[in-house]
Amino acid sequence: xxGGYADDxxxxxxxxxxxxxxxxxxxxxxxLLLNRLPALIGYWNRDMRNVIANDAYLEYFGITPSEARxxxxxxxxxxxxxxxxxPYILKALAGEEQxxxxxxxxxxxxxxxTQASYVPDIVDGEVRGFYVQVTDVTARVEAEQERDExxxxxxxxxxxxxxxxxxxxxxxxxxxxxPALCALLGYAAEDLVGNDFRDLVHPDDRPSADAExxxxxxxxxxxxxxxxxxxxxxxxxxQRNAVLVAGGHGGDDVIVAQFLDVTARRRAEAELAQLALxxxxxxLQNRHALNECMAQFxxxxxKATIGVVFADLDGFKSVNDTFGHATGDAVLVAAAGRLAKxxxxxxxxxxxxxxxxxxxxxxxxxxxxxxxLAGGVRAALTGTYSTxxxxxxxxxxxxxxxxxxTRGGTADAEGLLRRADANMYQQKPAPRTDAESRSDxxxxxxx
Numbered sequence: 001x002x003g004g005y006a007d008d009x010x011x012x013x014x015x016x017x018x019x020x021x022x023x024x025x026x027x028x029x030x031x032l033l034l035n036r037l038p039a040l041i042g043y044w045n046r047d048m049r050n051v052i053a054n055d056a057y058l059e060y061f062g063i064t065p066s067e068a069r070x071x072x073x074x075x076x077x078x079x080x081x082x083x084x085x086x087p088y089i090l091k092a093l094a095g096e097e098q099x100x101x102x103x104x105x106x107x108x109x110x111x112x113x114t115q116a117s118y119v120p121d122i123v124d125g126e127v128r129g130f131y132v133q134v135t136d137v138t139a140r141v142e143a144e145q146e147r148d149e150x151x152x153x154x155x156x157x158x159x160x161x162x163x164x165x166x167x168x169x170x171x172x173x174x175x176x177x178x179p180a181l182c183a184l185l186g187y188a189a190e191d192l193v194g195n196d197f198r199d200l201v202h203p204d205d206r207p208s209a210d211a212e213x214x215x216x217x218x219x220x221x222x223x224x225x226x227x228x229x230x231x232x233x234x235x236x237x238x239q240r241n242a243v244l245v246a247g248g249h250g251g252d253d254v255i256v257a258q259f260l261d262v263t264a265r266r267r268a269e270a271e272l273a274q275l276a277l278x279x280x281x282x283x284l285q286n287r288h289a290l291n292e293c294m295a296q297f298x299x300x301x302x303k304a305t306i307g308v309v310f311a312d313l314d315g316f317k318s319v320n321d322t323f324g325h326a327t328g329d330a331v332l333v334a335a336a337g338r339l340a341k342x343x344x345x346x347x348x349x350x351x352x353x354x355x356x357x358x359x360x361x362x363x364x365x366x367x368x369x370x371x372x373l374a375g376g377v378r379a380a381l382t383g384t385y386s387t388x389x390x391x392x393x394x395x396x397x398x399x400x401x402x403x404x405x406t407r408g409g410t411a412d413a414e415g416l417l418r419r420a421d422a423n424m425y426q427q428k429p430a431p432r433t434d435a436e437s438r439s440d441x442x443x444x445x446x447x
Contacts, residue, residue, distance in 0.1 A: 040114075040134035046093060046127065048073045057134075062107030085116070092118035092130040101137070113141035164238070164259030169252065172197045172213055181259055184238065186231035197257075202227035202235055216244050216255060225262060237266040279351040281329060282336030290350040290358055294413035297362060306410050307361030307370030310420035311377050311403040314429060316355035319397055327395055330387040338380040347373070357381075358417070364407050374405040402427045 034041050034054040042053040053068045061068075061076055073089070074082040081104065088098040098118040106112050119131040158165045164181030168174055174192050182189050185200060201209045205226040212222050221243045227235045242257035277289035285293075297306055313335060320328040336351060343349040343359050350358045359377060364370050381401035404424025408416050 042132045043129055044073055045129040060106050088118055092120050093127055095120045095127050112136055113138045166257050168197055168255040184261055200228045202229055219244050237263040282333055282351050284336045284349050284351045287352040297410040298413050304410050305364050305407055307364030307407045308416045308420040309359040309374045309377055309405045310424040311357045311401050313355040314400045314402055323395055327387050331385045331397055334385045335381055342376055342380045367407055370405050370407045374403045378403040
């Protein structure tokens with residue numbers, strides 16, 4: 001009962017309020033409401049003449065209420081816009097609701113983008129006119145235009161960039177890839193879009209690529225150089241700069257990456273590094289390479305043992321003095337060639353100066369193993385050397401080699417080299433001062 005009584009009281013209050021509001025007051029309040037709305041609102045009868053227009057409508061077209069009332073819609077819209085809107089007006093007067101967009105010029109001469117709605121006023125099955133609501137969507141349209149222009153410029157930039165560019169998902173799957181990057185990799189774009197970009201990374205570089213992708217997930221910007229595998233199976237070095245771009249308006253995040261071919265530079269650097277470690281005359285590794293190798297052995301396995309073989313050519317100075325440096329150089333090149341054939345990995349051979357050579361024997365388990373190699377080095381370097389000079393000056397030089405060796409821990413690398421050198425000099429024969437020369441058919445003995 002209490003609930004029913006309360007409902008009755010509420011109903012009575014509503015009735016009293018409605019009765020208290022006169023039609024004039026109701027119309028006043030309705031007009032006040034319409035005039036507070038930012039949208040353009042109006043009503044047009046079957047003859048397309050204005051009945052009602054709110055303040056926003058009047059202000060937009062720069063007219064007063066008296067100028068609008070009873071005026072034909074053509075006179076307010078202008079001939080051009082009227083002709084564009086007429087099909088929608090006729091459909092609204094035929095009872096069909098209409099929704100469309102239109103570009104207008106307001107009374108201040110500003111371009112406005114609008115969305116118009118025409119709703120038929122149907123009474124007893126008869127269309128008496130239509131309601132108009134026009135919403136200003138300029139901000140939205142201009143934002144869309146700016147977005148579209150940014151996309152267009154980005155696409156132009158990607159297409160014409162002289163370096164590689166790609167847009168990837170957070171999981172590194174390819175969304176877009178430009179012609180320059182396709183050319184670098186040897187693929188067509190359709191062959192790559194949708195694939196995991198990491199599949200193009202050289203297998204040896206894949207762990208670092210995975211680690212870099214993990215850093216990108218934390219909104220990091222990363223830069224690196226690594227190898228990628230081209231379609232033909234060859235490798236290409238590329239510098240990559242990548243950044244994670246947050247998706248706007250609920251869109252997905254993407255990775256934007258740029259790629260630059262640095263293969264030529266990396267190859268040149270590798271060649272320079274190799275030159276720094278290579279004896280320019282013989283092609284063997286040089287003293288700098290020997291020092292680096294000994295340091296690596298010491299750092300990697302300080303308790304391991306290594307064998308060192310030290311060798312030089314007996315009486316080599318006499319070759320230079322007797323026949324000139326060209327013949328001496330030819331002998332050194334030939335000696336290095338013999339040594340290179342004898343010494344195979346993991347052992348390594350070096351020319352450390354003049355006619356001195358060193359062989360490193362990593363993981364030397366016994367003295368006998370090192371001694372056997374030392375004997376092989378002596379045998380290889382001892383013998384007759386034929387130069388490649390013109391026949392008239394061609395020489396055959398017979399030389400012997402003295403070899404010393406030692407074995408010990410890598411922690412004392414310098415000590416090993418000194419002991420092997422000292423052991424070699426202990427083996428040296430007594431010096432000779434004479435040199436004999438014969439024809440091309442006979443050898444020259446220089447002990």
